[in-house]
Amino acid sequence: MDSLQKIGKFEAIALIIMITINQIIFNLPNTIIMNTGSSAWLNVIVISIVAILFCLLICKLFKSFPTQDIVDISEYLGGKTLKTIVGILYILFFIFVAGIFLRYLSSSLKLIYFEKSPIVFLLLLFLIPVVLTIKLGIKPVAQVNLVFTPIVLFSMLIILFATAKDFVPERIFPILGFGADKTFLIGLNNIFTFSSFAYLYFLIPVLKEPKDFKFIAVTSIIISAIYLFLSVVCLLMIFPFIAFSDEMLSVYLLTRLIEFGKFFQRVDAIFIFVWILSTFSFLSITTGFINRILKKLIKIKNHKEMSYSICAIIFSVALIFKNISDMKYIQNTLLKYIVILLVFVISLIILILANLKHKKEKV
Amino acid sequence: MAITAICSFAIPDFSLGFTLRILRFLYIVLGYIAGFLGIAIGIFVQLAILANSKSFGVSYLAPYLPVTNLNTDASYFVPPMWNREKRADFLNTKKPKSQEKISMRWKFWKGNR
Known part of the structure; x- marks a missing residue:
């Protein structure tokens, strides 16, 4: 039955885009603006170009292993030891990302709409549908995600263009923000915003046509970069970057500025509804990938039942954080360096070494 | 309600x-x-x-999910009649191509063809 769990081209593109869109909602543009100031838009262009080049590089490196993911390649390179290490690292990474994102969104929703509800209640409400859908497999989750992705993308465009009347173009000055070094050199560490590469590393075995991997990877990274750029520019031009750097959901603040006459009030509720659907997709996709990695590491018969344990662990991780400032600190420091180290350094080294080994064996 | x-x-x-x-x-x-x-x-x-879910081997939400080809006569945006070159994938037809790329040849004929 698992051999039928393959997804198509458009589903894969939607899957990767949804990861970045959720990160945009998760206050990622805010982090970039805090680090680079008014030159955040320049920094986003630079990191987008670097991300696209990195994407082309990993597509070339994956060509030697047409049906394998990063865990299989680690096994080829370093045997079961390296496979277990890389698998566990990625499982911990996905659990950590899902936990922090879940807690962040639940805390924000608690502030906005559910003041009297306990946070545990909200966390459970997010995790219960994830458990139910992951038992069906990753294919229906990817298909449902394909339905929601255009709606989420369209809603983001509405937010960005409906608030255009409040743009103050002078807010993008000074052009170099906190300085050229922060924009072009130190600012390169903002590449952590493209943590969707972690999901790309596990995508190939799930694709119906693995030869479409390059098209999927490049298209999704380009669309993600465009949306990241638009959201950063929008936030820069509407809010003075010094004053709003401590806001929780800065994209939500944009929705509060949207007005369509006096008949439509609180339009932000529609966007929150759409974002909740995208959160379910994000959590289901992440849990699905954790399930797949676990299936490779632990050869158990009925791996779909592991979704209960995985969601329980994500729930526990989400409860670790005491308050919002803890989460923001971890997001801006720990998560950034974990993504850069694991996704951009370690995985790239594994791919390069595996390719060199493959070439040696060919000769 | x-x-x-x-x-x-x-x-x-x-x-x-x-x-x-x-x-x-x-x-x-x-x-x-x-x-x-x-x-x-x-x-x-x-x-x-x-x-x-599947109904008689066909996906329940076909032709909308799974998305295989956007250029058939069964998709979100249905193309005009002259542009419907492929039959819907979920039908698993023997001949997936229903008409040629240029179906209105008479429009592009010149002279006495």
């Missing part, structure tokens, strides 16, 4: 409306528990179950 009642008239067959009658109560309960978060849970889980 009123909106769902009126929308139920869009269901073509009477027996297909039975599931809606039952699901309506589930959505009321979900909405009571968690507001729009509960409704979103219901929509997400129901869509996932429908996407996983």
Whole structure:
């Protein structure tokens, strides 16, 4: 039955885009603006170009292993030891990302709409549908995600263009923000915003046509970069970057500025509804990938039942954080360096070494 | 309630409306528990179950899910008649191509062809 769990081209593109869109909602543009100031838009262009080049590089490196993911390649390179290490690292990474994102969104929703509800209640409400859908497999989750992705993308465009009347173009000055070094050199560490590469590393075995991997990877990274750029520019031009750097959901603040006459009030509720659907997709996709990695590491018969344990662990991780400032600190420091180290350094080294080994064996 | 009642008239067959009658109560309960978060849970889980279902070997949500080809006569945006070159994938036809790329040859003929 698992051999039928393959997804198509458009589903894969939607899957990767949804990861970045959720990160945009998760206050990622805010982090970039805090680090680079008014030159955040320049920094986003630079990191987008670097991300696209990195994407082309990993597509070339994956060509030697047409049906394998990063865990299989680690096994080829370093045997079961390296496979277990890389698998566990990625499982911990996905659990950590899902936990922090879940807690962040639940805390924000608690502030906005559910003041009297306990946070545990909200966390459970997010995790219960994830458990139910992951038992069906990753294919229906990817298909449902394909339905929601255009709606989420369209809603983001509405937010960005409906608030255009409040743009103050002078807010993008000074052009170099906190300085050229922060924009072009130190600012390169903002590449952590493209943590969707972690999901790309596990995508190939799930694709119906693995030869479409390059098209999927490049298209999704380009669309993600465009949306990241638009959201950063929008936030820069509407809010003075010094004053709003401590806001929780800065994209939500944009929705509060949207007005369509006096008949439509609180339009932000529609966007929150759409974002909740995208959160379910994000959590289901992440849990699905954790399930797949676990299936490779632990050869158990009925791996779909592991979704209960995985969601329980994500729930526990989400409860670790005491308050919002803890989460923001971890997001801006720990998560950034974990993504850069694991996704951009370690995985790239594994791919390069595996390719060199493959070439040696060919000769 | 009123909106769902009126929308139920869009269901073509009477027996297909039975599931809606039952699901309506589930959505009321979900909405009571968690507001729009509960409704979103219901929509997400129901869509996932429908996407996983098959009817006589064909995906329940065909031709909308899974998306295989956007250029057929069964998709979100139906092309004009002269541009419907491929038959819908879920039919698993012997000849997937229904017409040539240039179907209106007479439009491009010059002279006495």
